[in-house]
Amino acid sequence: MKNKTHKPGHEQYTKIAAEGLAGSAKSLGYTEEEIRNVPAGAVRMGLGCGNPAALAELKQGQVVLDLGSGAGLDAFVAVQKVGPEGKVIGVDMTPEMVDKANQFANESPYRNVEFKVGWIENLPVPDGSVDVIISNCVINHSPDKLAVFREALRVLRPGGLLLVADLVVKGQIPSPDSPGLEVWKEWLGVACGREEYLAAANRAGFAEVTVVEECVYTGPAVTDLLAGKIVSLGLRLRK
Numbered sequence: 001m002k003n004k005t006h007k008p009g010h011e012q013y014t015k016i017a018a019e020g021l022a023g024s025a026k027s028l029g030y031t032e033e034e035i036r037n038v039p040a041g042a043v044r045m046g047l048g049c050g051n052p053a054a055l056a057e058l059k060q061g062q063v064v065l066d067l068g069s070g071a072g073l074d075a076f077v078a079v080q081k082v083g084p085e086g087k088v089i090g091v092d093m094t095p096e097m098v099d100k101a102n103q104f105a106n107e108s109p110y111r112n113v114e115f116k117v118g119w120i121e122n123l124p125v126p127d128g129s130v131d132v133i134i135s136n137c138v139i140n141h142s143p144d145k146l147a148v149f150r151e152a153l154r155v156l157r158p159g160g161l162l163l164v165a166d167l168v169v170k171g172q173i174p175s176p177d178s179p180g181l182e183v184w185k186e187w188l189g190v191a192c193g194r195e196e197y198l199a200a201a202n203r204a205g206f207a208e209v210t211v212v213e214e215c216v217y218t219g220p221a222v223t224d225l226l227a228g229k230i231v232s233l234g235l236r237l238r239k
Contacts, residue, residue, distance in 0.1 A: 030054075030077065038076040039104035045071035048136035049219070049232050050165025053077050055212055056236060061085040062131040065155065067120045067148070068092055068138025072101035072113070078134060079113045089130075090115040091123060121147040125155045133162040140167045143190045145197060149204035153239055162206070162237040167217055167230055168194045174225045183221055194231060201237055208238040 030051050035043050053074060058064065058081035066075045069090025079088040092098050092115065101115040118124040120135075121144055133152050142148050152162045169191045174181065176188035192200075201209045213234030222230060 030073075034077050034080070035073075037080060038073060039108050041100065042072040042076050042104050045073075045100065048074070048165060049167055049217060050136060050213070050234055051077075052134040052136050052163040052165045052234070053081065055163040055165075055234055056132065056161055058082055058132060059086075063129065064088045065123075065125060065130045065133045066090040067123075067133060067135035067152070068141075069101060069115055070094075070097050072104055072115060074134055074136050075101070075113055075115070076104070076108070076110065078132075079110045082112075084112060086112065088113040089125065091118040091120065091125070093117070093119055121151060123151045123155055127154055128157050130155045131157055131160050133160070135162070135164045135166070137166055139164060140191055140197075141187065145192065145200040146203055149201050149206070149237075152237075153204050153206060156239045158239060160239045162235075162239075164233070164235040164237070165213075166197070166233050166235070168192060168197045168233060170194065170216075170229050170231050173229050178225060180223050181225060184226065194233065197233070198235075201235070206237040206239060208236070210236045212236050 058078055060083040062082045063086065064078045064082055066078065066088065069075050069092045072090055075088045075090040079086070082088065090101055090113070095117050098115045098117050105113050105115065116124050120138065120142060133156060139145055139148050156162065170193065173188060176185045181188065198209060211233060215232050216228055217230040217232040
């Protein structure tokens with residue numbers, strides 16, 4: 001990635017970190033049990049298009065890495081599942097988000113979750129040190145998805161899993177400069193189709209790439225120009 005100081009969505013997420021975002025975790029597939037003991041601020045500021053931790057049974061004692069962890073919603077869901085013997089590391093490009101997440105962690109009872117500033121194309125995590133990686137609607141923002149998948153493969157232990165909830169485009173999409181698409185402009189500039197996305201995962205070297213969920217995305221910001229042209233994917237990839 002050539003420019004490490006900016007990425008599509010960076011300004012938007014910085015603003016959310018400062019102001020908060022009202023959202024519904026339940027609408028994204030989280031259960032009441034999963035979010036009951038998550039810090040309220042992390043739930044309120046949660047961004048995503050699914051619940052990646054639901055794509056596999058996390059086990060006690062596992063080390064979990066959350067790519068693009070934001071305010072920490074998925075990390076806090078995961079830390080409850082891996083228990084006190086496990087560990088969860090969140091990595092996010094936005095210092096303001098990491099500060100918020102660490103604040104929530106310090107105020108929570110969880111001592112085995114931490115958040116770091118970093119880029120998903122160059123993770124601040126050692127080789128072969130992670131059992132499971134989760135990522136919620138983040139990889140689609142990267143201009144170099146192959147680099148992201150290769151980094152994920154690097155830090156996973158043999159047999160480790162990458163669980164992804166993400167968005168891809170379908171068919172012919174309008175120009176990012178079209179009127180009414182201001183909120184989508186940066187994302188449309190780096191978004192890719194389903195087959196291109198899956199090809200990047202396969203090229204990275206994963207032994208298994210499985211689509212476990214797939215549906216048309218109908219989020220509130222989807223305008224008539226994009227109706228039916230954004231697809232939500234749930235993926236399970238094994239090293």
